[in-house]
Amino acid sequence: MTDKPSRTGATATQIAAALRTDIIAGAFAPGTVLRQEELARRFHTSRMPVRDSLRILEQEGLVILATNRGARVAPLDAAGFREISEMRAVAEPLALKHAIPELTNRQLDQAEAILDQAETAAADRFGALNKAFHLALLAPCQRPRLLSHIAGLSDLNERYLHLAARELDYAARSHAEHRALLAACRDRDAERACGLLTAHIVSASEALLAALRTAD
Amino acid sequence: MTDKPSRTGATATQIAAALRTDIIAGAFAPGTVLRQEELARRFHTSRMPVRDSLRILEQEGLVILATNRGARVAPLDAAGFREISEMRAVAEPLALKHAIPELTNRQLDQAEAILDQAETAAADRFGALNKAFHLALLAPCQRPRLLSHIAGLSDLNERYLHLAARELDYAARSHAEHRALLAACRDRDAERACGLLTAHIVSASEALLAALRTAD
DNA sequence: CTGGCAAAGATTGGATACAAAAATACGTAT
DNA sequence: ATACGTATTTTTGTATCCAATCTTTGCCAG
Numbered sequence: 472m473t474d475k476p477s478r479t480g481a482t483a484t485q486i487a488a489a490l491r492t493d494i495i496a497g498a499f500a501p502g503t504v505l506r507q508e509e510l511a512r513r514f515h516t517s518r519m520p521v522r523d524s525l526r527i528l529e530q531e532g533l534v535i536l537a538t539n540r541g542a543r544v545a546p547l548d549a550a551g552f553r554e555i556s557e558m559r560a561v562a563e564p565l566a567l568k569h570a571i572p573e574l575t576n577r578q579l580d581q582a583e584a585i586l587d588q589a590e591t592a593a594a595d596r597f598g599a600l601n602k603a604f605h606l607a608l609l610a611p612c613q614r615p616r617l618l619s620h621i622a623g624l625s626d627l628n629e630r631y632l633h634l635a636a637r638e639l640d641y642a643a644r645s646h647a648e649h650r651a652l653l654a655a656c657r658d659r660d661a662e663r664a665c666g667l668l669t670a671h672i673v674s675a676s677e678a679l680l681a682a683l684r685t686a687d
Numbered sequence: 688m689t690d691k692p693s694r695t696g697a698t699a700t701q702i703a704a705a706l707r708t709d710i711i712a713g714a715f716a717p718g719t720v721l722r723q724e725e726l727a728r729r730f731h732t733s734r735m736p737v738r739d740s741l742r743i744l745e746q747e748g749l750v751i752l753a754t755n756r757g758a759r760v761a762p763l764d765a766a767g768f769r770e771i772s773e774m775r776a777v778a779e780p781l782a783l784k785h786a787i788p789e790l791t792n793r794q795l796d797q798a799e800a801i802l803d804q805a806e807t808a809a810a811d812r813f814g815a816l817n818k819a820f821h822l823a824l825l826a827p828c829q830r831p832r833l834l835s836h837i838a839g840l841s842d843l844n845e846r847y848l849h850l851a852a853r854e855l856d857y858a859a860r861s862h863a864e865h866r867a868l869l870a871a872c873r874d875r876d877a878e879r880a881c882g883l884l885t886a887h888i889v890s891a892s893e894a895l896l897a898a899l900r901t902a903d
Numbered sequence: 904c905t906g907g908c909a910a911a912g913a914t915t916g917g918a919t920a921c922a923a924a925a926a927t928a929c930g931t932a933t
Numbered sequence: 934a935t936a937c938g939t940a941t942t943t944t945t946g947t948a949t950c951c952a953a954t955c956t957t958t959g960c961c962a963g
Binding site for chain 1: 739743747748830831
């Protein structure tokens, strides 16, 4: 937060980014009401940019906005998670198919570096690194709208990951699937890579849904 | 819409809706700059709700918002259309798969009524009826986020349809494919219906891309 | 004549001010 | 004691105002 003498620019985006990371990290419980004035004080600004940021987050599905009734942090439920996973399972392979021909060795190395970090990092960084790895592979697909769609889904997904990140076998399995996916990408084998990616998203979804059921 | 004494409520949404239909209908040329003050006069309000509405439309991809530089109607280009079509081609079958078990005969009849209208309606209504037919089939899928995603893509798609709606063989082919799709839905044959839907979106995409190339 | 620079105008972003609606608290009547 | 109605308070939505940035126009130098 670089809120010192910033008298100009696009602060709504910055506020949205800060709130986004907070919501994803679970700093607000689902259903928490977000008061405009309170957020304005917190970011040393007026309510106006806050309102803009809430609209942004609403479209991303992180907050729910009711007219004259304020904003609430979007709830988390199994049905919503399944829906997000289904959408990821079709959108990400589409991006990967077009990304693979464009992937450079340097980009593959960067993706691998993220994997290395993920395997040693603390559990609370698992979600962010997971998202970073996926996007590193998909970024070169040259489809900006698709990418931002996937990025939004990744954010939503990450909220749920915090609920089961401590499941160690889930993390181990995810890492293994990531390694296999990366290998397929190195071979420039789009067919295999997309299949692995779909399977990875489905298996992660099923594992987390099972964890949610037991955690009930 | 022209209700002047409306001193309360959520006017930003209404302004956004009005602008949305205008942009989709092609009332503004792509790239047109949208001045806040001008829109405020037009809707008999201040710039504030206009700003909110522009944010909404930006998230939907209908306008592009540059900081300190105003809002422009999003441009139309072949690459963008192809990207949208690809996303529709994976998202809509996903929705249809889950909608088919929920589809009632009444809903199928309503979809057919839309088709009947589409075949006799004027060319400028083709896009709207096309969108209505697709959403009528997909609506019962019980996945609100997926549906709103598809609705947004349909709006973007509709902008392009105006460019080729007068291609009569395109319209005829689209109608025939819609009929076949509807028949598969009546049979509750999800496999066949999803295949037809994918093929329909791909063929429509290719036809329009070809029309764009010749129109060059 | 052309290119850059500067001042004036236009336009957006943000802050403050005001009005309406929701939420809350309180009091009264049953 | 509870339920309902009203007044108060809180919060959001809209309007107006100010500051900062972008644009445009005109001038001057090369």
